[in-house]
Amino acid sequence: MTETVPRPTLEAVAARAGVSRATVSRVVNGADGVTEPLAERVRRAVEELGYVPNQAARSLVTNRHDAIAVVVAEPESRVFADPFFARQLRGISRELTAHDNQLVLLLTEGRHDHARVARYLAGGHVDGALVFSLHLDDPLPELIQRAGVPVVFGGRPDWSGGGNGVVYVDSDNRGGARDAVRHLLGLGRDRVAHITGALDQTSAVDRLDGYRDAMADADPRLVAEGDFTLAGGERAMRELLENRPGLNAVFAANDLTAVGALRVLREHGRRVPDDVAVVGFDDMLPFAEQTDPPLTTVRQDIEEMGRLMARLLLRGLDRTAAARETVGGPPSSVIFPTTLVRRASA
């Protein structure tokens, strides 16, 4: 663990190149209006001294940080069991890196952390925030709004507070669910059950709505409440088998839930897909391919969603002309389409 050595300053570079600080600054920041021979001298001096700009000093005057906070408001549950999180982070990281922004990760686990996160964001350490995994009546959006930090949500927030101007990126949960159920109906299954996700998240509610779209007059007892976990899927599946033993298909709110359902179905001697067809949601690889039988599921392009969130946020910051050209127009929410991936389970 070495100690930091004093780093060269703009001043030092200027002295070595025999120019003023302003000129060095222009060269370093790629501004034009500097003649080539001078610029070259400056570049050489930068090289020789190993000069790296001091970001704190720069931020102090520009009031920009080139850093984005990623807030994951997840009390333990899905984040760990699910590569979802890592994938989305990767997408975000890629996009931010491409635009020379840093990623500051804020994980929260409870009310106390909310205040901390709000304070941090209000502290103006970052230029914007990407916020995930909101639950109903979560105070976070409100707090962030008040902090005055530009934000893009991952998943539709259940929050009317901001009225307009709330930007989010989400999958077409409802459409994907509808497709899944219609696929099951198309296979001739007439008793399609649904295991919901945690209904305090809009994604779960939307998937349930999609199910209902396709099953207009469904028996309410064909729906059991899960929580996006494997154990929840098992529990709900048992409940369904008890209440509606005649069911011949299950649409699970996510793959983890589907895996739980598969296990319970097997326990009860039901063959998949012969007796009961099963469809999941997420296409969580490599597990969706590796279940027994391989899982038919609804895929969403998670990484691309992450990238898009970052892009929308950066665009909202209105910074580079390039960013504006790329997308054009004021940022607005985006719903990603989903695809049904057919494997063996349905």
Add this chain to the structure above:
Amino acid sequence: MTETVPRPTLEAVAARAGVSRATVSRVVNGADGVTEPLAERVRRAVEELGYVPNQAARSLVTNRHDAIAVVVAEPESRVFADPFFARQLRGISRELTAHDNQLVLLLTEGRHDHARVARYLAGGHVDGALVFSLHLDDPLPELIQRAGVPVVFGGRPDWSGGGNGVVYVDSDNRGGARDAVRHLLGLGRDRVAHITGALDQTSAVDRLDGYRDAMADADPRLVAEGDFTLAGGERAMRELLENRPGLNAVFAANDLTAVGALRVLREHGRRVPDDVAVVGFDDMLPFAEQTDPPLTTVRQDIEEMGRLMARLLLRGLDRTAAARETVGGPPSSVIFPTTLVRRASA
């Protein structure tokens, strides 16, 4: 996406409280030597104005950032399939949060990114770095060393460059592997095969060494090379069944590999554990519990390892007296013990 409003400065608070900037600064930073009535006036002014210190200005003069970089040098592979990463992050996040440090996440995917990361660290944006997933002959440690940033590695780096002073936190991979194999031997299995991890990582090498410790005179054809992935596990298992069809146990370098092995064993009609006993490594939940049969595996306390890495790094920064008291002595590497978790597969 709201725009940021101008935030109150120290100056403003001072004016409102009718004191000097210095006094406000003292109160805000918890220094003593301010009489109670004055301090109270200042606190009220802070409250009323909603003052939050400007970190950039502070960093500029203190040359501290209260931020730690987490570098994950993982080209795609394990990070996604494995909650490992998320778990460790959680541990790190908890510890950093407890010490009011921020977590700056740097994901890399290739040589090009190495330079970027090195530049970032050299730029003095963070006070230290936690570095993961190093591969053999990775240039990163060297670059970081040169950047002069205090660093703690996750997993033993294969790197003699720094000589002494390299601090890392690792599981007892060798001991864990030895325990796993001994457990298999104890079950009366005499032909224990091993599917390695990616041998360009020390964890894989150490687990292989542990296997060899317990299987001193093992047939070299009982070892097949994997890469920590499910597909790699399948491939290696096929190879083993071809070369040594008489094997009656497999120790897989991680759980994902073990799952691949289980699948291939089933394909070949071998019953687990009756014909072939299988042990994994990681105890990757909830999957390790949910394989068929549930997987016997070697558990490591991933989150605690993350916490400890953060703690060691912060201690190395020698900042708070409190941190020093908590641990005491100069930081040195730590090897975490592992536990064998017995389930049905062996």
Add this chain to the structure above:
DNA sequence: CCCGGCGGTGAGAGCGCTCTTGCCGGGGGC
């Protein structure tokens, strides 16, 4: 009763950078 010391406070410098301002020199218009 005077003076030295000390705790509490304020004034000011300066961290490293950006950006505005103004100067200086050269080229084109009349």
Add this chain to the structure above:
DNA sequence: GCCCCCGGCAAGAGCGCTCTCACCGCCGGG
């Protein structure tokens, strides 16, 4: 040939904070 304009550069202010240092008033000791 003179003036004006404009491009290229340097000078300097100032971002918001910390920290040193000097100051001021009060106490106790001689």
